[in-house]
Every structure is written in structure tokens, then in C-alpha cells.
Amino acid sequence: MKASGGCHCGAVRFEAELPEPPVPALDCNCSVCSMTGFLHIVVPHTEFELISGRDALKSYRFGTGTAEHLFCGNCGVKSFYQPRSHPDAWSVNAHCLDEPLELAVEQFDGRNWGQAKANLDAKQAGR
Secondary structure, X not given: OEEEEEOOOOOOEEEEEOOOOOEEEEEEOOHHHHHHOOOXXXXXXXXXXXXXXXXXXXXXXXXXXXXXXXXXXXXXXXXXXXXXXXXXXXXXXXXXEOOOOOEEXXXXXXXXXXXXXXXXXXXXXXX
């Protein structure tokens, strides 16, 4: 299912191919996700297209510096970013999609990132 979204001012626009609802989503409690209200939908790089706004994007890195948090330099909204947990995918903010979707939200304990990532990997491997 194709979904579109972007930032508040409309400078950043994207399209993403998502699974049929309910769409898997992660609700992370790390410092930056908690403060920004980011609700993650993980989209492989091959299923995501930035339509406009590449020049409007600003980058922020913290901690290990692995994740690249991208936000609109005009309105400040982070509609997607490159997470360290999924190096081959973008994390799209469900709140930034044009149309609301039925989500299957799972908690992700980003405050204890190492253990949370190991649990996520084990679940995805079917263990």
C-alpha cells in the first residue's frame, strides 16, 4: 500500500510502500523519541522515495552518532530519519503520514537500547 507524508510546512514530502494494515509500528521511549513524539514505521530504503525537500533537511546526531535524525529546517518536523537499529531502512513518523493508518504498535525500550535491539532482532529472526 502506498502512503505519502511529510513535514508541517510541506517542504519535505515522501512516499513509502507499507504493508497492509495493521501496519507494524514501534513506540520508542528513548530521550529523542519521547521528546518529539516519534512513532516509528520501518520502511526499507528501496520502498521509500523522497519527493521533495532534500535541501530543506537538517541533520542531528547524538550518542553514538550512528542514527541520522533529519528534520525540516523550515518547520522543525522530523518526518523520517535513518535509525541505527535498521541501517537498511528509514524510520517514518506515523504522525507525519497524510492519512491515518491502523497500526500494530509495539513498545521499544530505547532507554535500554542494547537489550531492546537484541530482543527485536530475536523476534524478527523468529526465535
